[in-house]
Amino acid sequence: MAARLFSKSSSVGHTLLGAVGTSLVGVGSAARGATTKVNYSDIFFQQQRTFIQMRTNLKVVDNSGAKRVMCIQALKSKKGAKLGDIIIGSVKEAQPRGKVKKGDVVYGVVVRAAMQRGRCDGSQIRFDDNAVVLVNKQGEPIGTRVFGPVPHELRKKKHVKILALAEHIA
């Protein structure tokens, strides 16, 4: 976490592990948005994507009213959450009339993660951003629609309702 914050503020390209890279072509892409992990990617210095941990910003892809959620705890793992795991988050940005307000503490299921997730048949999947669907303590989604693709890792984790609402199962 500290390394990541440090890398955000430094002008010279730092990878997540704190190693110093040479001045990179892709520095301009760092302005892509505070949502994604800071992307100093260059063909030589690809950033190593890691788990979703405390302070990770995630996009919310349902119509529960929240827009951005900051992870405050990844349940089930000391290292962090992966695709399909549940996190506890704090709503940072919300639509004016929604089911959740800014500052609420909510549970969410990670439906898109920038870190690759291996599957048992040898394939891997990764998305370009981190996204979450808000759920209640029982695991049922708060919203009524889910946008974007969801991975079928959710089936094993018993998030069947989210799969039913999804547009596309990746």
Place this chain on the structure above:
Amino acid sequence: MASSSLLSHSLLPLPTASPLFPKSSLAISSLSFSLNQISISRTGSVALHPLVRRCRESSFGIARAGETGEEETTAETGEDESSSETGGEEISVAVAVEEKPPKKPIVKLGDIIGILNKKFIEEAETIKVVPDIRPGDVVEIKKTKLNRRRLALYKGIVISKHSGGIHTTIRIRFMTSGTPVELVFPVYSPKIKEIKVVSHRDVRRAKLYYLREKLPRFYTFKKK
């Protein structure tokens, strides 16, 4: 795969050879449960060579009975198995009588993985034909999902190909529902029913990771 389980047995740590106990005898006792119809070839040669030959032939299920005309018969194996470690010297004396089979190329330890990979790939090729895939190809993949009947269809641009023998993988980038996705597929996996190269884009790189910064239209493809 039955053959792979057989071979995995053969890849267990082999007992080291010593002058008194030829490697073949020690190896037989450890592998006798999985291989049948083992015949003893000349013991004076490179220690690993007869073992590898035996593994390959047994995994293809070739009965050695027909070929043992020139070599010691299975009666010798029976004797060998019963008197495992202590029978080393008896065997070396008995086997010296046999005729020498024609010289086969000596298989070095470092070649084994290459040989195994080639064999696995040959077996996988019988299920489906894998075309030559290069980065920059637009590819359509049909894959069976877990416990599902219907095939999933993925169409995207190959941004990298990682050659690893049987675990050769290609990484495909495409767009679904407005979100970019990257999937890694092991090309020789039996779950993948069909790979078809739809078109090709001229690229001057082996790995097209720069596409992640480019506009989505470079990796968006209409599915039919």
